Amino acid sequence: xxxxxxxxDLELLLRITRRDDAALARLYDRHSRLVYSVILRxxxxxxxxxxxxxxxxxxxxxxxxxxxxxxxxPSAWMLRIARNRAVDQLRARRVRANFAVDTGxxxxxxxPEPSTNETPEVVLQEHSTAAAVYAALSALPDSQRTLIEAxxxxxxxxxxxxxxxxLPLGTVKTRIRTGLITMRGRLEHSA
Numbered sequence: 001x002x003x004x005x006x007x008x009d010l011e012l013l014l015r016i017t018r019r020d021d022a023a024l025a026r027l028y029d030r031h032s033r034l035v036y037s038v039i040l041r042x043x044x045x046x047x048x049x050x051x052x053x054x055x056x057x058x059x060x061x062x063x064x065x066x067x068x069x070x071x072x073x074p075s076a077w078m079l080r081i082a083r084n085r086a087v088d089q090l091r092a093r094r095v096r097a098n099f100a101v102d103t104g105x106x107x108x109x110x111x112p113e114p115s116t117n118e119t120p121e122v123v124l125q126e127h128s129t130a131a132a133v134y135a136a137l138s139a140l141p142d143s144q145r146t147l148i149e150a151x152x153x154x155x156x157x158x159x160x161x162x163x164x165x166x167l168p169l170g171t172v173k174t175r176i177r178t179g180l181i182t183m184r185g186r187l188e189h190s191a
Contacts, residue, residue: 006074009073009075039053048089059085136190147161148180151176
């Protein structure tokens with residue numbers, strides 16, 4: 001994503017702080033597929049991913065004024081919100097699963113959502129974006145890539161990663177941050 005796209009996102013966020021619902025709809029149109037794909041990869045449930053996607057954009061609407069450009073692009077901010085909501089969902093699942101085991105109840109199975117009618121252009125753009133992210137992730141050293149995948153796709157916290165991989169907490173944080181900065185640089189140059 002280039003600077004003109006970031007500038008457009010910044011303008012949309014400004015309009016959202018003024019309660020312009022058309023700006024939220026436009027931001028949703030621009031980013032919902034990418035955000036959904038990240039959430040779905042983490043949760044592996046289309047219905048749960050839809051729910052978290054909705055929660056993410058409700059949060060964008062209610063907290064747009066908290067966006068800080070020093071911490072990354074608007075799309076990165078939205079992905080952080082989505083990731084945090086997905087991690088909350090994963091934790092809630094664990095609690096429900098533990099409760100079901102404790103009480104002897106079965107956990108209900110969810111049927112997959114029907115597929116949407118996506119245009120070939122949209123599918124191509126999604127594959128292009130996913131390929132760019134995958135390439136940037138694949139180019140990282142194993143020590144960074146493994147931690148980033150576990151954090152983002154498995155929903156592990158830094159502390160959980162520290163325990164899981166037997167690394168000091170500071171090392172986990174440094175490797176993830178360094179890897180994400182490297183990926184961002186690669187993605188900015190590929191846009």
